[in-house]
Amino acid sequence: MKLARIERLGLNGPEPRVVAVDLARGVVVDVARAGQSRLERAGHTPAAARRIADAHLPQSVAAGLGSACYREDLEQAIDSDPPDDAILALDQVKWLAPVDPPRFRDFMTFEQHHLSARHVLERPVPDVTYTLPTYYKAGHLSLFAHEQTIPWPGYCEWMDYELELGFVVGGGGTDLTPDEASGCLFGVTLLNDFTSRDRQFAETAGNLGPAKGKDFGTALGPWIVTVDELELTDIDLSAHVNGSTWAQGNSGSAMWSAAEVLAYLSTCEPLVPGELIGSGTIGGGCGLEVGRRLIPGDTVELRSSVLGALRNELGEPATLRWSPPARTPGRTIDGRGGVHLTELLPPRADAPAPPFPRSGP
Amino acid sequence: MKLARIERLGLNGPEPRVVAVDLARGVVVDVARAGQSRLERAGHTPAAARRIADAHLPQSVAAGLGSACYREDLEQAIDSDPPDDAILALDQVKWLAPVDPPRFRDFMTFEQHHLSARHVLERPVPDVTYTLPTYYKAGHLSLFAHEQTIPWPGYCEWMDYELELGFVVGGGGTDLTPDEASGCLFGVTLLNDFTSRDRQFAETAGNLGPAKGKDFGTALGPWIVTVDELELTDIDLSAHVNGSTWAQGNSGSAMWSAAEVLAYLSTCEPLVPGELIGSGTIGGGCGLEVGRRLIPGDTVELRSSVLGALRNELGEPATLRWSPPARTPGRTIDGRGGVHLTELLPPRADAPAPPFPRSGP
Numbered sequence: 036m037k038l039a040r041i042e043r044l045g046l047n048g049p050e051p052r053v054v055a056v057d058l059a060r061g062v063v064v065d066v067a068r069a070g071q072s073r074l075e076r077a078g079h080t081p082a083a084a085r086r087i088a089d090a091h092l093p094q095s096v097a098a099g100l101g102s103a104c105y106r107e108d109l110e111q112a113i114d115s116d117p118p119d120d121a122i123l124a125l126d127q128v129k130w131l132a133p134v135d136p137p138r139f140r141d142f143m144t145f146e147q148h149h150l151s152a153r154h155v156l157e158r159p160v161p162d163v164t165y166t167l168p169t170y171y172k173a174g175h176l177s178l179f180a181h182e183q184t185i186p187w188p189g190y191c192e193w194m195d196y197e198l199e200l201g202f203v204v205g206g207g208g209t210d211l212t213p214d215e216a217s218g219c220l221f222g223v224t225l226l227n228d229f230t231s232r233d234r235q236f237a238e239t240a241g242n243l244g245p246a247k248g249k250d251f252g253t254a255l256g257p258w259i260v261t262v263d264e265l266e267l268t269d270i271d272l273s274a275h276v277n278g279s280t281w282a283q284g285n286s287g288s289a290m291w292s293a294a295e296v297l298a299y300l301s302t303c304e305p306l307v308p309g310e311l312i313g314s315g316t317i318g319g320g321c322g323l324e325v326g327r328r329l330i331p332g333d334t335v336e337l338r339s340s341v342l343g344a345l346r347n348e349l350g351e352p353a354t355l356r357w358s359p360p361a362r363t364p365g366r367t368i369d370g371r372g373g374v375h376l377t378e379l380l381p382p383r384a385d386a387p388a389p390p391f392p393r394s395g396p
Numbered sequence: 397m398k399l400a401r402i403e404r405l406g407l408n409g410p411e412p413r414v415v416a417v418d419l420a421r422g423v424v425v426d427v428a429r430a431g432q433s434r435l436e437r438a439g440h441t442p443a444a445a446r447r448i449a450d451a452h453l454p455q456s457v458a459a460g461l462g463s464a465c466y467r468e469d470l471e472q473a474i475d476s477d478p479p480d481d482a483i484l485a486l487d488q489v490k491w492l493a494p495v496d497p498p499r500f501r502d503f504m505t506f507e508q509h510h511l512s513a514r515h516v517l518e519r520p521v522p523d524v525t526y527t528l529p530t531y532y533k534a535g536h537l538s539l540f541a542h543e544q545t546i547p548w549p550g551y552c553e554w555m556d557y558e559l560e561l562g563f564v565v566g567g568g569g570t571d572l573t574p575d576e577a578s579g580c581l582f583g584v585t586l587l588n589d590f591t592s593r594d595r596q597f598a599e600t601a602g603n604l605g606p607a608k609g610k611d612f613g614t615a616l617g618p619w620i621v622t623v624d625e626l627e628l629t630d631i632d633l634s635a636h637v638n639g640s641t642w643a644q645g646n647s648g649s650a651m652w653s654a655a656e657v658l659a660y661l662s663t664c665e666p667l668v669p670g671e672l673i674g675s676g677t678i679g680g681g682c683g684l685e686v687g688r689r690l691i692p693g694d695t696v697e698l699r700s701s702v703l704g705a706l707r708n709e710l711g712e713p714a715t716l717r718w719s720p721p722a723r724t725p726g727r728t729i730d731g732r733g734g735v736h737l738t739e740l741l742p743p744r745a746d747a748p749a750p751p752f753p754r755s756g757p
Contacts, residue, residue: 137537138536138537140607143602143604145728146723146725146726146727146728146729147728147729150729155740161601161602161603162601163598163599163601163602164602165722165723165724165725166598166720166722166723167598167599167602167720168720169599169602169604169607170604170607171532171533171604171605171607172532172533172534172535172605172607172611173533174533174665175499176498176499176665176666176668177665177666186664188663188664189663189664190663190664210714210716210717210718211717211718212717212718213718237524237527237528238524238528238530239603239604239605240522240523240524241504241522241524241525241528241530242522242600242605243504243530243531243532243600243605243606244532244533244600244603244604244605244606245604245605246501246530246531246532246533247660247663247664250533250665251664251665252665281741288728288729289728290723290727290728291720291723295720298718299608299720302549302550302551302608302716302718302719303547303549303550303551303608303612303714304535304537304538304611304612304613305537305538307537318729325740325741326740326741326743326749327741327743327744327747327749328744328747328748328749329747330746330747353571353664355571355663356571356572356573357571357572357573357574357659357663358663359527359528359529359652359656359660361526361527362507362526362527362651362652363526364507364526365507366507366651367506367507367508367649367650367651368507368508368511368649368679379516379686379687380642380686380687380688382687382688383688385691386688386689386690386691387689388687388688388689
């Protein structure tokens with residue numbers, strides 16, 4: 036099954052609608068409308084059919100994934116001979132990001148990306164690359180759809196793209212093993228983690244990870260392909276800028292599997308249905324690794340024979356209305372109660388002092 | 397006004413309820429119940445009063461903050477002589493985190509914390525400290541309330557607390573100036589950003605920021621104090637472990653103001669009502685800076701004369717069911733389409749090659 040979200044015009048204005056994509060027929064099916072029609076034909080009153088369809092097939096994919104019966108509800112709706120007004124031509128829909136995740140965490144699961152990026156930057160590959168699946172918390176409130184223009188922030192001088200897979204979580208749980216976690220993966224989509232490299236490098240020097248360097252916009256879609264239609268370790272991927280191929284790769288080169296990543300995330304905090312997990316950039320899958328950068332107006336298309344094509348144009352640089360002025364060191368060390376540099380407290384009797392790490396990062 | 401969320405037992409089980417805190421009378425007022433009662437007395441039918449109160453005073457503070465009239469609705473409900481069943485004794489409520497934010501970003505606005513922490517770790521203070529308000533994306537789905545036990549992750553050997561302010565955003569907007577952003581701040585609460593220092597240091601070596609080192613649990617509360625009751629640059633703060641004072645400070649020592657932080661966040665991506673912003677640790681406000689660490693069973697209490705007291709006990713270390721096994725370097729460089737280290741593409745004719753930074757971080 037291929038699941039997506041589109042925008043349709045309702046009586047109250049534009050509304051998100053969840054649709055199933057039928058590539059063979061070149062159409063999408065509005066699943067809530069199809070489900071309501073099926074329920075009416077099964078003897079429910081129109082009002083009851085509407086109420087039950089709304090509950091089972093909400094216009095939030097994340098909310099739907101909270102139901103244990105969501106997959107079954109979707110299939111029943113699609114297979115029920117949907118009415119004509121539930122069917123729309125594929126080439127005329129306005130896409131939305133295919134999931135509205137409550138959270139988005141993005142990994143670096145591809146060793147080749149670790150190596151290539153650091154080679155170009157002449158930086159060492161840190162040990163943690165091989166001991167933990169590292170990730171950052173990404174911008175779940177600034178997701179863009181297929182064919183949406185990506186805003187170019189006023190602070191960005193060096194724009195890049197990143198060719199990734201997006202994993203959509205279908206089940207929840209805490210402290211899962213990879214075997215258990217593999218059952219929590221609902222589907223996969225294409226993900227383009229647009230990046231202001233200059234801002235990313237400036238801010239990650241502060242040890243808090245990427246922030247404004249990433250969160251202005253991440254593209255996702257066009258649709259989610261459910262895991263039953265995929266061989267997770269053999270998904271071909273490529274990236275094309277204005278039609279020219281910049282990267283190609285395969286999901287089989289990941290160092291950490293999707294199941295391992297989900298299990299790791301579930302350690303001591305719950306995995307939540309509907310959340311989005313990025314695989315991280317596939318080896319070679321960004322301009323940084325191949326010595327190129329993007330300019331305003333470029334069109335970046337990610338492609339996969341099994342996931343489709345995600346295409347986005349970059350907008351013109353925005354004008355900054357305000358930027359933080361630099362601070363003068365020492366001005367805010369004003370002695371208003373802050374503990375001073377040398378004022379360590381005496382050791383606790385009941386606990387050892389920490390073994391302070393004396394070297395990097 | 398002091399706003400909080402508590403858990404009450406309804407006919408369908410425990411439910412979150414939004415309450416106003418009246419410290420002088422030692423009570424909290426259930427604002428939706430009070431609002432419903434007020435509307436009935438104003439001539440609405442019970443069903444209409446219930447419907448309107450549900451819409452104006454939802455049990456999500458973040459949702460409520462989306463209404464332009466939320467503050468007014470709250471005040472009308474509280475000032476309307478609430479019925480007895482809307483009033484609960486302060487010392488008998490079960491607290492929830494006072495906001496259910498759609499996002500949580502945590503800064504490092506205190507220069508003294510930058511200096512002290514790096515002094516102890518014998519690391520240089522990076523230049524970005526003085527050029528950008530740096531932050532990380534924190535765990536908005538793992539917030540804990542006053543008096544809740546904080547889970548101790550199985551991977552944590554070095555637990556710490558962090559004494560912070562939590563800013564609750566009341567209004568939205570994009571590309572705001574600090575003057576405009578200052579009107580978007582709804583209120584302030586105490587925030588304890590519990591941290592596994594060993595995991596934090598391990599993972600931030602990978603340049604993606606803190607992840608499992610922070611997101612197992614952040615404490616928040618007990619209530620939000622609205623900005624009209626506060627002098628934002630003169631909030632006293634202290635931290636106490638098992639009754640012993642570990643830190644004290646004042647919000648006046650912040651290097652970046654709340655308005656500057658909100659304006660910076662709004663650059664090229666919208667600020668959203670209900671989101672939570674952490675000030676970062678006040679100077680001296682964590683064990684790292686004073687040479688101490690926490691142990692299981694410790695009780696950490698943050699106090700402020702204007703914000704109240706946020707108290708949390710640390711649980712016993714959890715048992716890990718699974719940990720990521722270390723990887724062998726080079727095993728996943730398998731040539732399945734990834735671009736290799738030396739394969740830079742020829743330069744674009746229409747864009748310069750990036751000026752690769754050749755030094756740190």
